[in-house]
Amino acid sequence: MGKNILKIDYSAFNDLLTKLDELQGDLKPVVTDALEQAAETVEWDTKEAIAKSNMPAKGIYSQGDTQKSIVENARVTWSGSRAEIGLGFDFGKAGAGGFLITGTPRMKPDYALQKIYKKKKYMTDLQSDMAEIVNDAIADHIGG
Amino acid sequence: MEDNLVELLATFKYPVMRQGSIGANEEYPETFFTFWCNEETEHSAYDNETLNTDNSFDVNVYSTDPDTAYSLQRQARDLLKTNGWTITSRGYDVPSDEITHTGRGMEVVYLKNEEVNENG
Numbered sequence: 001m002g003k004n005i006l007k008i009d010y011s012a013f014n015d016l017l018t019k020l021d022e023l024q025g026d027l028k029p030v031v032t033d034a035l036e037q038a039a040e041t042v043e044w045d046t047k048e049a050i051a052k053s054n055m056p057a058k059g060i061y062s063q064g065d066t067q068k069s070i071v072e073n074a075r076v077t078w079s080g081s082r083a084e085i086g087l088g089f090d091f092g093k094a095g096a097g098g099f100l101i102t103g104t105p106r107m108k109p110d111y112a113l114q115k116i117y118k119k120k121k122y123m124t125d126l127q128s129d130m131a132e133i134v135n136d137a138i139a140d141h142i143g144g
Numbered sequence: 145m146e147d148n149l150v151e152l153l154a155t156f157k158y159p160v161m162r163q164g165s166i167g168a169n170e171e172y173p174e175t176f177f178t179f180w181c182n183e184e185t186e187h188s189a190y191d192n193e194t195l196n197t198d199n200s201f202d203v204n205v206y207s208t209d210p211d212t213a214y215s216l217q218r219q220a221r222d223l224l225k226t227n228g229w230t231i232t233s234r235g236y237d238v239p240s241d242e243i244t245h246t247g248r249g250m251e252v253v254y255l256k257n258e259e260v261n262e263n264g
Contacts (some may be wrong), residue, residue: 023223100251105178105206106241108164117201118182 013127016134023141030137031083032076034130039074039087041126042116046070046088049112050100066100069093088117145199145254146181152223153177153203156216163204172242175207175216187255197256204238204249217248229254 013034017027049069069089076085091098101117103109109118117123153160159173163180166172180202187196203220207213217235225231230253238247 102202102204102238103163103180103237104200104241105172105176105180105204106164106168106194107163109180109202114182118202120183120185120198 012132014139015136016131020134020138020141023140025137028078028083030134034133035076035083035085036074037083037133038126038130039071039127042087043070043072043074045116045122046113049110049116053098065093077107145184145256146179146201148227148254149179149201149203149224149229149252152218152227155180155223158216163202166241171242172206172245175205175209175212177220178204181253182201194258197258199254199256201252202249203252204214204247206238206240206245206247208244208246210246213246213248217250221250224252 014063017031020030021027047067050066050070069091071086071088071090074085076083079083089098089101099107099111101111151162155179157173159176161176161178165178182200183198184200187198187200189195203224205213205217205220206254207216208240210257214235221231221235230251233250235248235250238249240247
């Protein structure tokens with residue numbers, strides 16, 4: 001799978017995972033759940049952003065291949081203790097919407113996609129959702 | 145910080161323009177820079193006064209010569225870093241409207257210390 005633009009900052013998330021680990025909680029299902037929910041959020045937000053009515057040039061850049069290049073139903077793969085998940089656009093596929101995010105010399109970057117892939121707030125909100133999942137797991141574990 | 149960015153890129157003596165500003169019927173220059181402001185956000189504040197801001201931009205180089213696109217992007221990266229910009233990316237391909245041109249891009253960030261008005 002081609003490399004996807006969106007980068008998740010795991011730093012705050014990792015602190016909570018350490019706490020869960022110290023409580024001898026099972027990390028893998030919690031991490032899997034958090035990442036897959038984040039990926040689903042990105043999937044649906046990206047689809048909404050490239051909806052025909054939201055795109056420049058009456059959406060001619062957002063049909064067909066671009067729609068198909070969005071990662072759907074993303075699943076975590078584990079390599080030892082390392083979790084990976086593809087999300088957003090799959091740049092290994094033709095028509096992947098990277099150009100909608102970066103723009104071109106003749107086309108400004110798309111505002112809705114920029115909000116997802118370039119703005120801090122979106123990432124902060126995603127991290128907050130992921131942290132909530134881990135916090136719930138910690139609370140469940142403490143509660144027995 | 146946009147002025148600072150444009151001023152630095154202009155030292156390479158190629159056109160510098162905002163991403164998306166070339167008209168549909170306008171020819172690409174042979175080699176040029178584009179930039180786009182992703183956002184300016186408050187990095188830190190005290191007593192509700194902004195102390196520092198993060199200024200995030202995309203910077204792209206397009207050229208009919210792929211070697212020029214690659215080397216110019218690296219040179220721009222070095223110059224910006226020397227002038228206080230933070231650039232964690234080494235560069236990536238960016239799409240071009242014209243098949244004649246190769247595009248290389250990078251994201252650049254400047255942490256700007258804003259003056260605090262001590263008189264409130």
